[in-house]
Amino acid sequence: MDITRLLPEDTPMMDAFWELYTDVFEHDQPGSPPAQRKSAEVDIANLRSDMRQEYHLAHVNQQLAGYVRLLFPLLDNKHFMYVNGCVRPEHRRRGVGSELLELALRRGRSCGRVTIGAHTSEPLPGGPYRSTSGRDFLRAKGFDLAHSMRDFSVDLENIKEKIEEDLVDEFLPHAWEYELLSWSGPTPEEHLPAVTALANRFVSEVPLGDLALEDKNIDVERQRAAESLDAVRGRTNVSAYARHPASGELVAHSVISVDDESPEFAHQQVTLVHPEHRGHRLGTLVKIESHRLLRREFPGVRTLFTSVAEVNTHMLAINERLGFVEVDRQLDFQRTI
Ligand SMILES: CC(C)(COP(=O)(O)OP(=O)(O)OC[C@H]1O[C@@H](n2cnc3c(N)ncnc32)[C@H](O)[C@@H]1OP(=O)(O)O)[C@@H](O)C(=O)NCCC(=O)NCCS
Structure with missing residues (x-):
């Protein structure tokens, strides 16, 4: 598996990333409001002055299999970093998510961060399907639930x-x-x-x-x-x-x-x-x-x-x-x- 950095000027890779992102989003959270490409482009171009952002892509057999996004607050919470990402369903349970998380932890350590936060969702009884893979992955990796919200x-x-x-x-x-x-x-x-x-x-x-x-x-x-x-x-x-x-x-x-x-x-x-x-x-x-x-x-x-x-x-x-x-x-x- 190779991991490369996503750069905003790499248009073919931006398109491939967006296809991965929207496919996985639709698979894991069907019926949610659509993701916003323009907004993602602002983040990938790292335009925020209060948060540095990095996107890293995992390639398996020349195919884009997953990504991880790292967010480093710059003006406050300098001890903290956020991480989110996903792996295509057909590439899951083969260690891709683990490698992307290892990269996040290495980057966090080298930037002096001590706590890492990650966000995911789970279904409510009688509610629409939501994948629980993120929740179970994070628990397996030693994360604890710190806060929960309800979507309406x-x-x-x-x-x-x-x-x-x-x-x-x-x-x-x-x-x-x-x-x-x-x-x-x-x-x-x-x-x-x-x-x-x-x-x-x-x-x-x-x-x-x-x-x-x-x-x-x-x-x-x-x-x-x-x-x-x-x-x-x-x-x-x-x-x-x-x-x-x-x-x-x-x-x-x-x-x-x-x-x-x-x-x-x-x-x-x-x-x-x-x-x-x-x-x-x-x-x-x-x-x-x-x-x-x-x-x-x-x-x-x-x-x-x-x-x-x-x-x-x-x-x-x-x-x-x-x-x-x-x-x-x-x-x-x-x-x-
Ligand atoms: C979470 C996600 C990135 C994991 O990717 P992955 O490549 O499948 O992860 P790994 O193969 O490295 O899994 C590592 C371990 O996590 C646990 N795990 C991962 N997915 C799991 C699942 N669906 N159910 C239970 N345990 C799971 C297992 O312990 C697994 O080890 P094992 O396969 O040897 O049992 C992927 O399922 C995904 O894209 N989910 C949707 C997006 C999401 O919710 N992201 C939140 C994280 S920011």
Whole structure:
């Protein structure tokens, strides 16, 4: 077996990689929203300033059999690295995954990383098929489960707008002190400092289970860089915020992204409320506000996906009320290098 580095200028190899990636994705997670090539190209070209990325390809008998992607945070979490990858089903259980993981561990050690994290999924009872090969491989390789999330989807045509209205009527009296703001696309310049301040506070609030991750330090420049790269990926963010007018602070947000390669699907990113402003139903209100803006700005979106940490029983209940259906379980594993 040979292992080579994937370089963005190698167009035939980029095409072969993409065929492998999409074939395996469809095999292991059928029915999931399609993968985004433009976004993968941004990562392979290593354009992020906060994360160095390497893609390595495994070739068996001149055939592309698998790949591994290594991510090294550069601005924080310098003790950590992420790894993901896959092997074509016909090449599995012959040691390809093991060799790719060995390469990842060697690269991690040489870059001074001490913890490695890997992500995979498993099916839920009655849910769609998901391969459990990733979970079982990681367990066999000494990884422990550190965090789990549940994926949900909802058909926007069927989203219960009446339930949204009822929830807003029920919850708004708890939030009379706050105002809701929303926009589509990059953060307007005047809101950038408040959005960055909120993002910075929030990184310590996202439930991460036992993952050995430290807080990120996000400044205006880093926030702008991330938003510029979203534009290169062909990604538009639809954002809703709650503002506390007395202080001018933004205290809750919910962001949905839509990729121009698959305009019928949207992904709801994290929804969070500042710890000092909890208890005012702001999480649900910003979530519903983002759905409303999504429907106005992207009427072609059919399905909305979201993930919720399994410990977040409140948001799980809200999702159920809004008509979201459970899809699968996302698992974050980690081990020391
Ligand atoms: C996970 C994956 C990369 C493993 O690749 P692979 O080439 O089959 O892995 P290996 O042959 O090196 O397997 C090493 C060991 O892991 C364990 N293992 C791998 N797949 C397994 C499975 N389906 N069930 C149980 N154990 C498994 C076994 O102990 C195996 O050793 P053995 O074959 O001698 O019993 C591959 O199954 C895959 O692409 N899965 C989908 C993508 C994914 O979930 N990736 C997550 C990891 S980031």
